[in-house]
Amino acid sequence: MPRHERDIAVVAFAQSDHRRRTDDLSELEMLLPVLDEVRERTGLRARDIGFTCSGSSDYLAGRPFSFTMTLDGVGAWPPISESHVETDGAWALYEAWVKLRTGQADTALVYAYGKSSPGSLRDVLTRQLDPYYLAPLWPDSVALAALQARALIDAGDTDEEALAAIAARSRADAAANPHAQLAGAVPHGGHQVRPLRTGDCPPVGDGAAAVVLAAGDTARRLCGRPAWITGIDHRIEAHSLGVRDLTDSPSTRLAAQRAGLFTAPVDTAELHAPFTSQEVVLRKALRLGRSTAVNPSGGALAANPVMAAGLIRIGEAAARIHRGASDRAVAHATSGPCLQQNLVAVLEGDRA
Amino acid sequence: MTAAPPPEALRAPLVVEFPFTRSLGPVQSAFLTGLRERVVLGARTSGGTVLVPPAEYDPATAEELRDLVEVAPAGTVTTWAWNDRPRPRQPLATPFAWVLVRLDGADTALLHALDAPGPDAVRTGMRVRIRWAAERTGAITDIACFEPVGPEGPEAPPLHPPAAAPHDGRFPDPVTRIVTEARLDYTHTPGRAQGAHLAALRGRRTVGERCPSCRKVYVPPRGACPTCGVATTDRVVVGPAGTVTTFCIVNIKARNLDIEVPYVYAHIALDGADLPLHGRIGGIPYDQVRMGLRVEPVWTADGRHPDHYRPTGEPDAAYDSYKELV
Ligand SMILES: [Zn+2]
Numbered sequence: 001m002p003r004h005e006r007d008i009a010v011v012a013f014a015q016s017d018h019r020r021r022t023d024d025l026s027e028l029e030m031l032l033p034v035l036d037e038v039r040e041r042t043g044l045r046a047r048d049i050g051f052t053c054s055g056s057s058d059y060l061a062g063r064p065f066s067f068t069m070t071l072d073g074v075g076a077w078p079p080i081s082e083s084h085v086e087t088d089g090a091w092a093l094y095e096a097w098v099k100l101r102t103g104q105a106d107t108a109l110v111y112a113y114g115k116s117s118p119g120s121l122r123d124v125l126t127r128q129l130d131p132y133y134l135a136p137l138w139p140d141s142v143a144l145a146a147l148q149a150r151a152l153i154d155a156g157d158t159d160e161e162a163l164a165a166i167a168a169r170s171r172a173d174a175a176a177n178p179h180a181q182l183a184g185a186v187p188h189g190g191h192q193v194r195p196l197r198t199g200d201c202p203p204v205g206d207g208a209a210a211v212v213l214a215a216g217d218t219a220r221r222l223c224g225r226p227a228w229i230t231g232i233d234h235r236i237e238a239h240s241l242g243v244r245d246l247t248d249s250p251s252t253r254l255a256a257q258r259a260g261l262f263t264a265p266v267d268t269a270e271l272h273a274p275f276t277s278q279e280v281v282l283r284k285a286l287r288l289g290r291s292t293a294v295n296p297s298g299g300a301l302a303a304n305p306v307m308a309a310g311l312i313r314i315g316e317a318a319a320r321i322h323r324g325a326s327d328r329a330v331a332h333a334t335s336g337p338c339l340q341q342n343l344v345a346v347l348e349g350d351r352a
Numbered sequence: 353m354t355a356a357p358p359p360e361a362l363r364a365p366l367v368v369e370f371p372f373t374r375s376l377g378p379v380q381s382a383f384l385t386g387l388r389e390r391v392v393l394g395a396r397t398s399g400g401t402v403l404v405p406p407a408e409y410d411p412a413t414a415e416e417l418r419d420l421v422e423v424a425p426a427g428t429v430t431t432w433a434w435n436d437r438p439r440p441r442q443p444l445a446t447p448f449a450w451v452l453v454r455l456d457g458a459d460t461a462l463l464h465a466l467d468a469p470g471p472d473a474v475r476t477g478m479r480v481r482i483r484w485a486a487e488r489t490g491a492i493t494d495i496a497c498f499e500p501v502g503p504e505g506p507e508a509p510p511l512h513p514p515a516a517a518p519h520d521g522r523f524p525d526p527v528t529r530i531v532t533e534a535r536l537d538y539t540h541t542p543g544r545a546q547g548a549h550l551a552a553l554r555g556r557r558t559v560g561e562r563c564p565s566c567r568k569v570y571v572p573p574r575g576a577c578p579t580c581g582v583a584t585t586d587r588v589v590v591g592p593a594g595t596v597t598t599f600c601i602v603n604i605k606a607r608n609l610d611i612e613v614p615y616v617y618a619h620i621a622l623d624g625a626d627l628p629l630h631g632r633i634g635g636i637p638y639d640q641v642r643m644g645l646r647v648e649p650v651w652t653a654d655g656r657h658p659d660h661y662r663p664t665g666e667p668d669a670a671y672d673s674y675k676e677l678v
Contacts, residue, residue: 029543134492148431240403242463
């Protein structure tokens with residue numbers, strides 16, 4: 001396969017054990033072991049990293065400029081080349097990819113973290129909504145996902161039984177994921193916001209993740225089988241929920257097309273679908289068939305550390321390529337209500 | 353100097369509360385003022401689509417929208433979700449349905465609450481109408497909620513206007529700004545390093561942490577060395593005395609602060625620490641504070657942290673002894 005002269009690959013991935021609460025740790029302390037793990041895996045020290053980019057949210061922490069606290073963990077003195085996105089770390093990875101692509105660095109550290117335990121996540125997430133027409137009504141994240149789920153059921157795209165099967169498959173797969181917060185047989189539970197039941201919703205928890213990117217020969221030196229990012233793109237839906245067809249995700253489809261997903265089949269899909277109903281939308285948008293393993297890690301239904309869960313999807317897809325379990329994978333990340341913003345990355349390993 | 357077992361995690365309530373004042377453009381101003389007057393306005397795109405609630409731009413073409421139309425206060429549910437346990441500050445305190453409603457004359461849907469007796473009384477496609485709030489200020493909450501129209505609900509009003517009718521968007525005394533109130537409640541936990549620091553302060557001791565790589569002692573510790581990017585774990589008691597490395601004279605009285613101005617705020621390098629912390633200097637006239645002054649902490653009455661630092665009476669430290677910490 002012909003490649004651009006600045007091929008970029010994921011060469012290392014690490015994540016924390018995701019937990020309901022981490023009262024004993026600061027965000028930095030939660031993140032440090034993850035940073036140590038990717039640095040150890042690549043042999044890169046803090047000073048060797050060309051560019052660092054992170055994703056997190058002040059609203060989760062309840063403090064302004066909260067991301068500055070974790071900069072101690074990457075050795076930010078003397079000054080380093082660093083940036084931050086106030087969203088999921090998948091978008092930090094996109095920024096790092098651009099930096100490497102344009103030749104401004106050969107390696108990048110991308111990390112993301114979120115502690116949902118200090119606040120009430122459903123209420124906190126209402127503050128990301130339109131402040132004129134939505135935020136004053138405090139519609140929480142589960143309610144908005146439930147509106148989308150009802151639209152899918154009305155359209156005949158799914159039903160409550162099919163949604164329960166998605167939940168059961170995800171948590172069964174998560175039994176093989178030592179980092180998962182929710183794994184194995186999990187009761188589907190009562191309605192949270194009808195039609196969504198507890199089992200259709202992601203666990204609320206704290207967690208962190210880190211990825212190392214490298215360009216060309218540096219990637220080959222740092223990793224036995226680099227996960228080459230052959231395409232990556234992100235798109236956004238119209239601002240107002242009532243303008244959108246909630247049963248579809250044209251932004252995901254367009255991002256996938258731009259990332260080159262549809263040129264060849266993928267064996268693995270790591271989808272950031274915090275709610276079972278969102279997997280239905282994403283499968284349709286990404287045209288995934290039965291030959292693709294969807295969320296073998298358990299996905300966001302097994303662990304959804306907000307601001308890190310999207311980056312983890314890229315990391316999980318890359319890790320499968322690293323260990324030879326996948327040759328061509330798609331990773332998806334989302335942010336905002338009802339799949340508002342979507343990022344799609346296609347990753348490939350060298351064939352023997 | 354060894355890593356102590358972690359004390360029980362400290363915790364404290366943390367309330368973040370902020371009123372965001374936002375200005376409205378001509379479209380949002382007309383829409384929200386209209387709600388105050390029980391008139392629902394939408395914005396018509398050049399393609400003829402009517403957006404309710406209205407935006408200032410066409411979501412498909414990004415073209416600016418200024419063409420306002422009036423739509424009916426009744427419409428059709430396009431999707432819904434039953435909310436058994438309303439959360440604080442949501443529109444209704446009793447169980448209700450979240451709904452997206454396409455008002456008659458509109459092509460897009462508005463999110464709000466529907467007051468209905470239970471989930472069996474709600475379905476996609478049902479007819480609903482606006483229940484206006486008694487007190488209206490020019491906000492989305494001027495719509496108290498929607499209510500069913502039909503056999504179960506009050507008799508449907510005649511649909512006026514039947515379709516989108518042109519409207520100039522002008523009202524007396526238009527609303528031009530809104531305040532979006534927000535309050536979020538957190539329970540803050542400081543984590544291992546800062547937790548240990550705070551616990552030690554209660555015993556009137558100041559502890560820092562040493563970097564295993566460069567051996568620097570950080571206080572207050574945050575758990576990592578910002579130079580080496582590695583975890584700091586070894587706790588080190590520093591001070592109690594220290595040296596003023598630099599300072600400033602504060603002449604503006606802060607709100608809720610019971611300290612006479614002018615006073616001195618200083619960087620203080622506690623003995624054994626490789627990073628200065630900051631604190632107020634007392635027990636000496638403000639204009640006699642100087643770099644190199646030796647100081648010690650004076651604890652608050654409840655002994656939870658140093659209230660300020662006062663001179664120890666020792667000779668000043670030589671500049672070379674603290675120049676790396678200025
Ligand atoms: Zn160090």
